[in-house]
Amino acid sequence: MIRMLTLRMLTLRTLSPKALTKALTLVALFLLAPAYGDDKAVIGQTAMMTVDEAGLVYQARIDTGAGNTSLHAFDLEIQGGSAKKMADNVGKTIWFTTENVAGERKRLSAKIVKTSTVSNSQGTETRYMVEMHVGFAGETRKVKVNLRDRGHMDYKLLIGRNWLKGKYVVDVSEKRVIGARAPISILETGLLFDTRIDTGAVENSLHAVDLKVENGVEDMEQNVGKMLAFTTENEKGETKRVHARIVETSLIRNAQGSEVRYMVELNVGEPGREYKVKVNLRDRTKMTNKLLIGRNWLQGHYLVDVAK
Numbered sequence: 001m002i003r004m005l006t007l008r009m010l011t012l013r014t015l016s017p018k019a020l021t022k023a024l025t026l027v028a029l030f031l032l033a034p035a036y037g038d039d040k041a042v043i044g045q046t047a048m049m050t051v052d053e054a055g056l057v058y059q060a061r062i063d064t065g066a067g068n069t070s071l072h073a074f075d076l077e078i079q080g081g082s083a084k085k086m087a088d089n090v091g092k093t094i095w096f097t098t099e100n101v102a103g104e105r106k107r108l109s110a111k112i113v114k115t116s117t118v119s120n121s122q123g124t125e126t127r128y129m130v131e132m133h134v135g136f137a138g139e140t141r142k143v144k145v146n147l148r149d150r151g152h153m154d155y156k157l158l159i160g161r162n163w164l165k166g167k168y169v170v171d172v173s174e175k176r177v178i179g180a181r182a183p184i185s186i187l188e189t190g191l192l193f194d195t196r197i198d199t200g201a202v203e204n205s206l207h208a209v210d211l212k213v214e215n216g217v218e219d220m221e222q223n224v225g226k227m228l229a230f231t232t233e234n235e236k237g238e239t240k241r242v243h244a245r246i247v248e249t250s251l252i253r254n255a256q257g258s259e260v261r262y263m264v265e266l267n268v269g270e271p272g273r274e275y276k277v278k279v280n281l282r283d284r285t286k287m288t289n290k291l292l293i294g295r296n297w298l299q300g301h302y303l304v305d306v307a308k
Contacts, residue, residue: 043168049157052133052140054098054106058157062170066160068116069134073098073147076128079109086115086126094128096147100156116146134163175301178270179308184291187267187274189232189240193291197304201294203250204268207232208281211262213246220249220260228262230281234290242266250280268297275301 049060051071073096083089090112099105110130117126128147133140134157143163150156164170184195186206208230213223228246233239244264251260261280268277268291277297284290298304 040167040169042171043164044171046155047136047159049135049159050137050140051098051145051157053108053110054132056098056100056104056106057102057137058100059155060157060159061155062159062164064161064164064170066158067162068118068129068160069143069145069163070127070148070150070158070160071098071132071145072100072150072153072156074149074151076147078112086128089128090114094130094147098156099151101154113144118146118148134159175303177305177308178298178302180304180306181289182270182293184293185269185271185274186232186291188242188244189234189266191232191234191238191240192271194235194289195291195293196289197293197298199295199298199304201292202296203252203263203294204277204279204297205261205284205292205294206266206279206281207284207287207290208242209233209283209285211281220262223262224248228264228281232290235288247278252280252282268293 043062045062047060047062048057050057075095075097077095078089079093079095092112093109094112095107095109097105097107110132112128113131114129115126116129117124125148129144130147131142132145133142134145135141141163150158178197180197182195182197184193185191186193210229210231212229214227214229216223216226224246226246227243229241229243231239231241244266246262247265248263249260250263251258259282261282263278263280265276266279267274268279269275284292
């Protein structure tokens with residue numbers, strides 16, 4: 001781009017004053033033009049989204065294969081009675097009930113703006129469409145939404161291209177950025193840990209003392225599959241007795257030598273974003289951080305920014 005502008009400037013020297021003014025104006029407009037495409041936000045393959053009219057929060061599936069956004073709706077009723085043909089109900093008010101995955105329900109009414117014929121693996125079906133404000137809390141916008149019974153589906157709100165277009169690009173990897181330290185929750189403990197994020201560690205490691213294996217034997221490998229009880233503690237001194245099944249053992253090598261540790265599966269993550277992962281157990285009493293996050297938790301989910 002710099003080379004192109006340099007060539008343009010050399011050419012400008014040969015122009016008349018009037019032509020030069022016009023050319024400089026065009027160059028200025030070129031430099032000030034917005035970088036379309038760079039101003040689009042990134043959204044993952046799922047997102048927690050709101051529908052203003054319902055006052056509910058939905059875990060939504062982001063679906064670039066769907067032309068329109070779709071909301072779970074049942075007990076549909078046309079105010080004043082329904083015509084035989086769905087298309088003849090356009091302009092009328094429709095009442096329906098919606099529900100999110102948490103089981104929260106709301107009875108709503110809206111004006112039918114059109115009908116939509118949708119093709120899928122079961123064939124084709126016609127749905128009513130209404131206009132609703134969909135998006136994130138405080139940042140919703142009006143979009144046409146088709147109504148269908150999604151009670152048997154995991155996601156009660158599906159976001160289609162009509163909501164995404166011109167505003168969002170979709171990153172199906174859903175990688176988030178996390179700093180070198182972060183508050184991390186372990187659901188089984190009910191505790192929050194001030195955690196060190198360590199890309200040099202293969203596995204997660206949790207502070208654990210007073211380990212008791214149910215019907216345990218001296219050979220650690222023979223205890224795999226048995227239940228284990230241990231006590232953990234966070235940086236605030238809050239403690240919790242935890243029971244978990246030993247899924248395997250892990251040989252850890254460090255500056256002090258090598259040791260074998262038990263590994264259990266726990267739900268670990270940022271509050272509200274926990275997922276099951278293997279964690280090795282060791283006495284971290286003398287260490288600042290009682291939980292260390294390794295690559296087996298980060299991989300495929302997070303990028304680490306040590307400046308964050």
